[in-house]
Amino acid sequence: TSIDHKFTTHNQSSIHHLESSTAMAQGQAARATREAVPPVSRVAIIGSGISGLAAAKQMAAYDPVVFEATPSVGGVWKHCVYRTTRLQTPRANYEFSDYSWRNRDDPAFPTHTEVVDYLEGYADEFDLWRYISFGSKVVDIKFLGGAEAGFTELWSGTGKNPLRGKPMWEVGIVTGD
Ligand SMILES: Cc1cc2nc3c(=O)[nH]c(=O)nc-3n(C[C@H](O)[C@H](O)[C@H](O)COP(=O)(O)OP(=O)(O)OC[C@H]3O[C@@H](n4cnc5c(N)ncnc54)[C@H](O)[C@@H]3O)c2cc1C
Numbered sequence: 001t002s003i004d005h006k007f008t009t010h011n012q013s014s015i016h017h018l019e020s021s022t023a024m025a026q027g028q029a030a031r032a033t034r035e036a037v038p039p040v041s042r043v044a045i046i047g048s049g050i051s052g053l054a055a056a057k058q059m060a061a062y063d064p065v066v067f068e069a070t071p072s073v074g075g076v077w078k079h080c081v082y083r084t085t086r087l088q089t090p091r092a093n094y095e096f097s098d099y100s101w102r103n104r105d106d107p108a109f110p111t112h113t114e115v116v117d118y119l120e121g122y123a124d125e126f127d128l129w130r131y132i133s134f135g136s137k138v139v140d141i142k143f144l145g146g147a148e149a150g151f152t153e154l155w156s157g158t159g160k161n162p163l164r165g166k167p168m169w170e171v172g173i174v175t176g177d
Contacts, residue, residue, distance in 0.1 A: 031129040034065065044171055045131075046138050049075020050119055054096065057126045066128075067173060069137035073123055077115040085112045099125055140172030 043064040045055045053073060056066050072078045086109045087094055091101045094115075099122045101110075110118070123129055 031124070033129050034131065034133040044169070047075060048073040048123075048132050048134075049077075051075075053119060053122055053128055056128045056131045057122075060126070060128075060131070064131050066132040067136040067138050067171070068132055068134050071134045072116075073132065074116040074119050077112045077119065080112040086110060087112070087115055091118075096122060135175055137174045138171055139174050140170075142170040142172075 043059050043062045045052050045059065045064050045066045048056070048066050048068040052066050052068070052075075056064055070079070088109060091106065091110050092104050094110075095101055095104070101118060102121075123132075
């Protein structure tokens with residue numbers, strides 16, 4: 001186990017390049033995931049559950065890094081305690097607006113493995129695997145910038161250019177087993 005500190009920043013001169021280990025889930029071998037965090041990591045997303053995947057798709061233009069503690073996408077649906085766990089939402093109501101369930105009209109509530117399949121399909125469709133660093137647990141986040149650095153301005157307003165300003169976050173990652 002090692003602890004790396006990675007910096008996601010808009011001040012590129014402060015960016016540090018640190019390797020991260022990649023754990024491949026079974027069946028994901030054909031999907032290329034991140035082997036290392038690039039030297040110009042601008043946007044970090046924590047977790048590759050449904051929320052992290054949606055965020056990665058929206059931020060794709062900024063080549064985000066998705067830090068995922070486990071070896072897989074899917075979040076709670078991948079790590080269900082009970083084999084019988086199902087979604088209690090009709091599948092058409094638990095759907096990305098830009099990615100439909102293949103069997104959308106099936107009235108059965110999806111099993112948790114069906115939800116994982118659906119989320120993996122979303123990652124395939126939008127080529128999201130490339131952004132994910134598996135086996136990377138975020139253990140510390142520190143905001144190093146401040147309002148004077150443009151943070152408030154950065155995420156409000158039009159949001160058209162989220163990379164302006166110089167806010168800087170330090171993110172501590174534990175990699176490996
Ligand atoms: C039993 C159960 C049934 C549910 N049923 C429904 C339902 O029927 N309908 C509904 O709408 N919602 C339901 N939910 C809610 C469910 O949590 C959401 O649907 C959805 O899965 C949440 O997605 P998420 O990406 O926000 O979080 P999660 O799915 O929890 O994903 C979070 C991800 O972040 C990773 N992570 C966490 N901490 C770190 C860290 N420090 N560093 C790196 N990675 C980290 C985790 O490993 C995980 O992959 C249910 C939840 C449970 C537990």
